């Protein structure tokens with residue numbers, strides 16, 4: 001998939017043009033603190049696209065790094081952050097399947113929305129192992145899983161987005177992680193209502 005080409009031609013149906021409503025709802029509550037997230041945490045957002053959700057974490061006092069493989073959208077995300085005068089956020093052009101060595105143990109939380117589902121399914125284990133590398137011991141992988149099933153008459157197995165089930169996440173994140181919470185997404189946009197759900201995995205302590 002040539003992601004930059006999709007951005008260049010304006011074929012970006014995934015882009016909600018603003019902060020993801022279920023994320024805004026989650027950050028407004030106490031759930032993440034109750035799960036152990038520090039008040040001022042280091043947060044990574046793989047496949048951040050135009051970076052709308054980076055603003056949400058920054059607004060709650062977290063330090064955020066967004067990663068995307070498409071150079072043009074990284075520039076665009078930086079521009080949008082500057083326009084919105086957001087501090088404490090970086091956007092880097094990186095392949096998230098190779099960020100482990102550079103960012104080992106750097107993050108308390110990895111937030112994934114429409115990144116896991118964008119990757120070809122054979123790369124999911126790799127994504128999980130890079131995520132395990134960049135998280136500190138006890139760090140959280142927070143996934144707003146979407147789409148939970150095929151939708152809109154799409155043929156079975158079509159993608160991206162590739163369907164993301166609970167079992168898919170457990171398969172990929174079963175090794176170094178434990179599933180510690182899952183709950184319904186609040187405030188999904190109408191086209192995604194019933195197709196997304198929160199899952200929180202905790203990274204095990206290294207030996």
Ligand SMILES: C[S@@+](CC[C@H](N)C(=O)[O-])C[C@H]1O[C@@H](n2cnc3c(N)ncnc32)[C@H](O)[C@@H]1O
Pocket residue numbers: 003004014015016046047048049050051067068069070073094095096097113114115118119
């Ligand atoms: C479906 S889009 C979602 C973008 C953003 N999360 C959003 O909701 O608007 C998937 C994003 O992941 C990026 N991406 C795909 N593969 C990637 C990889 N291996 N490393 C980094 N970014 C990747 C794409 O460039 C694209 O911006």
